[in-house]
Amino acid sequence: MAGGARDLGRSVTSRVLDILGAFDAHHSRLTLTEIAGRTGMALSTVHRLVAELEEWRALRRGADGRYQIGRRLWELGQLAPDPLQEVAHPWLQELFGGTGENVHLAVRDGVEVLYVDKVYGKRAVPIVSRTGSRLPMHPTGVGKALLAFEPGWFVGSYLSRPLERPTPHTITEPGRLARELAQVRAQGYATTHEEMTLGSCSAAAPVLVGDRPVAAVGIVVSSRRVRELPRLVDPLLAVAARIAGDYRAAVARA
């Protein structure tokens, strides 16, 4: 770009991408002014770039004047290959059919879990992990299942960071969490009890390939039904093992 920029050397591309990056699970609908605030760009710059994004249907302006991600980006996103999700999905469906519970698949991305798939029906669950959304590892079933099987240096590094505390039940004391993770490793699955969301507990099993956790399968249920968690463990473990096997085969074939 040219003349008068607040940040010299800043490309248009990076600005456009920053605008897109302003949207996330907690900020899925934004006004022009909010986008400008989140990106640090001048309102008129944002206005111009957003107009172009809207014309291309990357963004869409709702009736309330707020911008949202448009369908065209959803269409594009569907093209992103995910061999793991493709292999896992039918098994998630089986797990859903066998347990009647909503089922999700998550992977580790950095120090968070990223939900990459979900099979759900009409049963309401206290927290609905959206595909594409991220949560911390230590208070979530899938996060614990993943974390427990990471290398020791990673676990140590994770434990040395300040851990957020979504609920009073969240385990944030490193020693206690380390013991929890050791138990997860010993039993092969993880559980949580109102650690992420009050009123929710969960069970999750890691998808281990070569002893490395490439994903985790999880089920969240209402705390009122916590007694049902144990019956979910075996199906979870079975499906996780199946996914691991199929994924291993798929990777070997590629």
Add this chain to the structure above:
Amino acid sequence: MAGGARDLGRSVTSRVLDILGAFDAHHSRLTLTEIAGRTGMALSTVHRLVAELEEWRALRRGADGRYQIGRRLWELGQLAPDPLQEVAHPWLQELFGGTGENVHLAVRDGVEVLYVDKVYGKRAVPIVSRTGSRLPMHPTGVGKALLAFEPGWFVGSYLSRPLERPTPHTITEPGRLARELAQVRAQGYATTHEEMTLGSCSAAAPVLVGDRPVAAVGIVVSSRRVRELPRLVDPLLAVAARIAGDYRAAVARA
């Protein structure tokens, strides 16, 4: 931008978006040269812009050197609101559970159907309509179910265009297709017999809101199992009606 451009007055934003737009269901993995060809931009321009998109993780370069849509766009895409899909999904899950067949939901976009959701398990189906992909209306079950209930001018306009012919069974003669659509309207659902893909047939029911088709629910089965189509009709119609009712309520609430 500046000096030496092939197209004067062309913004960087539009170039970046064109690069993203170069990817579609039939071109999901592209070399740099192919992207340049599809966008009409110089190779070095594409190289530069693509590098930035890759850095941001909008694009990802595979082991074969080809670029693909990256996960970050998938994450963004998940933020695109789709009230219809959200309302419909649990019902699709019910339909899957009740029939054992893979189920999909499609909407009309322009003169094509766009697949916006799918519930599937381990059963292989001759054609797998990917969510986010598009197909012509006239040879697909969902397409016919949608087309039949569009306004007369739209149907007339659609029939006046040259209709592609994916298989020898595709109905492309306007008069015959019009009669087919009249039958769909009379019976309330559509079927296809190897019109889109050899070896596949389908049934589909429209989701009608105020007599307007806002979506269609469909099931594709192998032609070897064409005898099973009639048993799918009632569940399809029932689910379509349920979706319509829920969607109507959701829209009224907004």
Add this chain to the structure above:
DNA sequence: GCTTTGCTTCTACTGAGTGGAAGAAGGGGT
């Protein structure tokens, strides 16, 4: 009517973007 918020439009100002060309890299054929 006044104030606040959120745009929408304008324009003086200038730095960022383009693409042809050369060279590098990789793969296949002889």
Add this chain to the structure above:
DNA sequence: ACCCCTTCTTCCACTCAGTAGAAGCAAAGC
């Protein structure tokens, strides 16, 4: 090993497209 072809990757002469402050408009709330 050498040659040819394809696909990048890098460079730089050239120049036009992009920025953002400010003014004005529009809508909502008090």
